[in-house]
Amino acid sequence: MRNVWIICQKELRSYFVSPVAYILLIMFGLIFGYFFWNALGAFVFESIQSQMSGRSFPMNLNEWIIRPLLSNLTVVNLFFIPLITMRLFAEEKRTGTIELLATSPVRDIEIILGKWLAAVLLYACLLLFTAVNFAFLFKYGNPDWKPLLVGYLGVFLLAGALLAIGTFISSLTKNQIIAGAVTFGVCLLLYVFGWVSGYETAAWARVLSYLSVATHIESFEKGVLDSKDAIFYVTVIFLGLFFTARSMESLRWRS
Amino acid sequence: MIKVTQLTKRYARTTAVDQISFEVAKGQIVGFLGPNGAGKTTTMRMLTCFLPPTSGTATVAGFDVLEQPLEVKRRIGYLPETPPIYPEMSTSEYLQFVGKLKGLSGADLAKRVDYACARCAVADVKSKLLGKLSKGYRQRVGLAQAIIHNPDVLILDEPTAGLDPKQINETRDLIKDLAGEHTIILSTHILPEVEQTCEQVVIINKGKLVATDSVRNLQARARGAESVLVEVAGRTGSFEPSMVMQKLERVAGVSRVLCKQQVDTRAVFEVESSKGSFVRGDVARAIVESGWDLNELRPAAMSLEEVFLQLTGTEAVSQPETPVEVQA
Numbered sequence: 001m002r003n004v005w006i007i008c009q010k011e012l013r014s015y016f017v018s019p020v021a022y023i024l025l026i027m028f029g030l031i032f033g034y035f036f037w038n039a040l041g042a043f044v045f046e047s048i049q050s051q052m053s054g055r056s057f058p059m060n061l062n063e064w065i066i067r068p069l070l071s072n073l074t075v076v077n078l079f080f081i082p083l084i085t086m087r088l089f090a091e092e093k094r095t096g097t098i099e100l101l102a103t104s105p106v107r108d109i110e111i112i113l114g115k116w117l118a119a120v121l122l123y124a125c126l127l128l129f130t131a132v133n134f135a136f137l138f139k140y141g142n143p144d145w146k147p148l149l150v151g152y153l154g155v156f157l158l159a160g161a162l163l164a165i166g167t168f169i170s171s172l173t174k175n176q177i178i179a180g181a182v183t184f185g186v187c188l189l190l191y192v193f194g195w196v197s198g199y200e201t202a203a204w205a206r207v208l209s210y211l212s213v214a215t216h217i218e219s220f221e222k223g224v225l226d227s228k229d230a231i232f233y234v235t236v237i238f239l240g241l242f243f244t245a246r247s248m249e250s251l252r253w254r255s
Numbered sequence: 256m257i258k259v260t261q262l263t264k265r266y267a268r269t270t271a272v273d274q275i276s277f278e279v280a281k282g283q284i285v286g287f288l289g290p291n292g293a294g295k296t297t298t299m300r301m302l303t304c305f306l307p308p309t310s311g312t313a314t315v316a317g318f319d320v321l322e323q324p325l326e327v328k329r330r331i332g333y334l335p336e337t338p339p340i341y342p343e344m345s346t347s348e349y350l351q352f353v354g355k356l357k358g359l360s361g362a363d364l365a366k367r368v369d370y371a372c373a374r375c376a377v378a379d380v381k382s383k384l385l386g387k388l389s390k391g392y393r394q395r396v397g398l399a400q401a402i403i404h405n406p407d408v409l410i411l412d413e414p415t416a417g418l419d420p421k422q423i424n425e426t427r428d429l430i431k432d433l434a435g436e437h438t439i440i441l442s443t444h445i446l447p448e449v450e451q452t453c454e455q456v457v458i459i460n461k462g463k464l465v466a467t468d469s470v471r472n473l474q475a476r477a478r479g480a481e482s483v484l485v486e487v488a489g490r491t492g493s494f495e496p497s498m499v500m501q502k503l504e505r506v507a508g509v510s511r512v513l514c515k516q517q518v519d520t521r522a523v524f525e526v527e528s529s530k531g532s533f534v535r536g537d538v539a540r541a542i543v544e545s546g547w548d549l550n551e552l553r554p555a556a557m558s559l560e561e562v563f564l565q566l567t568g569t570e571a572v573s574q575p576e577t578p579v580e581v582q583a
Contacts, residue, residue, distance in 0.1 A: 003356070007356075010341075013344070013348075014341065014344075017343045017344075018343055095337075095339070095341075096335060096337050096339050097339040097341060099300075099305055099333075099335045100335075100339035100353065101356070103303040103304060103328055104328060104357055105325045105326075105328040105356075105357060105358060106328075107325070252305065252307055253306075
């Protein structure tokens with residue numbers, strides 16, 4: 001465990017010593033801030049309309065703002081997660097520092113966990129940025145905090161799963177661009193797999209839809225903590241890290 | 256300290272290392288010699304548990320590289336060909352990170368970082384970013400990294416590659432200095448380096464072991480007999496090298512005379528004598544008595560370079576698969 005933390009600290013350092021972390025934070029903050037501002041604008045517009053028409057239209061902050069925003073968040077993930085994970089192994093393989101890690105008295109799995117944990121923590125910082133926006137909702141309105149928390153948990157789990165996949169892909173190549181591009185492609189595909197369920201009910205479509213990371217976020221967005229969906233993400237995390245370990249092993253046999 | 260038995264590494268199509276066996280005793284400094292692509296790095300990577308061997312075994316301090324890699328890694332300090340540094344870290348941060356990775360902590364860690372910095376002469380760049388350091392400093396930081404946890408064995412892959420002559424000398428001195436406390440294996444394709452720094456040499460070529468012996472024995476072995484270079488000048492205008500050769504060949508104990516070069520009335524001869532006979536005095540007397548000038552007479556010691564070329568080059572092909580037998 002100590003080794004995991006040593007590796008994790010080192011990774012976090014290199015995120016935060018270079019401009020990488022700050023640029024990601026700023027861009028993420030800007031994009032999410034824009035989404036928030038838009039959702040808020042639409043909410044205010046709708047509520048004025050409903051007042052003017054005389055009908056009292058039950059409007060709820062969770063329904064109108066938090067849920068769509070959490071859904072947007074998962075889409076923004078697709079762009080940011082490859083940027084976080086692409087360097088994890090690819091850079092070390094290119095500069096040769098992987099040889100230092102691999103010849104130190106540390107297990108492969110400790111290296112992998114440390115790196116993934118650092119990516120997760122950086123992502124947690126991004127999420128914290130979005131929480132600033134929601135804080136305004138609590139200041140001026142009274143949304144229910146429980147569904148928001150569950151929603152955050154879902155987004156966090158989803159990100160953890162995609163980060164594990166990104167970590168795996170980064171371990172396959174020396175080239176950061178390739179790692180980033182492939183991770184983006186895979187994440188996007190996993191995201192849109194669910195679309196087939198809209199017109200097809202055959203077994204393969206249901207399997208494809210089940211594999212989609214987007215299918216499992218729906219319950220969280222509604223504020224429902226469904227253990228099935230949580231287990232799905234945890235499984236993906238486990239598999240991603242497991243394959244990373246296999247990939248590191250094969251690096252030793254091949255290189 | 257290190258024992259390598261029939262170590263082999265095969266890739267899909269090529270055999271990088273082919274049944275290499277050698278031993279290194281504690282405290283020794285061993286030069287791992289071979290042309291580029293001979294399998295030096297692959298062998299070192301197997302010793303450091305970075306690559307698993309296809310067959311054969313290697314043990315470091317009694318631990319097998321396949322069975323107990325963590326124990327082996329704890330006892331090894333490794334400097335790969337390019338120092339494995341993180342450009343965004345400062346020297347002290349980097350050494351602390353590596354130290355922690357090797358299991359040091361607390362006051363012990365701080366002490367070892369200071370020690371390694373002082374030892375490798377990088378204390379003056381402790382707070383500088385590694386990415387901004389010169390090649391020589393990076394190499395020394397790489398060395399500091401390797402000795403940080405006071406390992407029994409140091410494995411250095413071409414530690415002087417890419418340095419300027421002054422830095423090369425400094426690095427060599429540093430390595431020689433470290434030899435007392437650590438068992439060192441260093442790879443190189445620069446021969447004088449081995450002659451200057453190592454006691455023992457392991458020569459490999461195309462993945463195969465060619466020779467393993469002490470540097471001195473190897474030099475002696477390469478030339479069975481003694482040979483001397485003699486520069487002779489004629490006093491009068493007429494100077495016939497062939498006459499000198501005839502004269503020299505008649506000296507007792509001389510087995511062969513070669514005329515290496517001739518300029519005007521001077522010529523250089525290589526005089527080979529059969530093993531054991533000491534002919535220099537007789538040669539000198541023969542020349543002077545014949546009325547020629549003896550300008551120079553020196554032993555033609557064979558440099559390791561010649562030995563190396565002889566062992567790995569064309570001559571090795573004419574007598575293949577006959578590694579020089581090991582003498583402890």
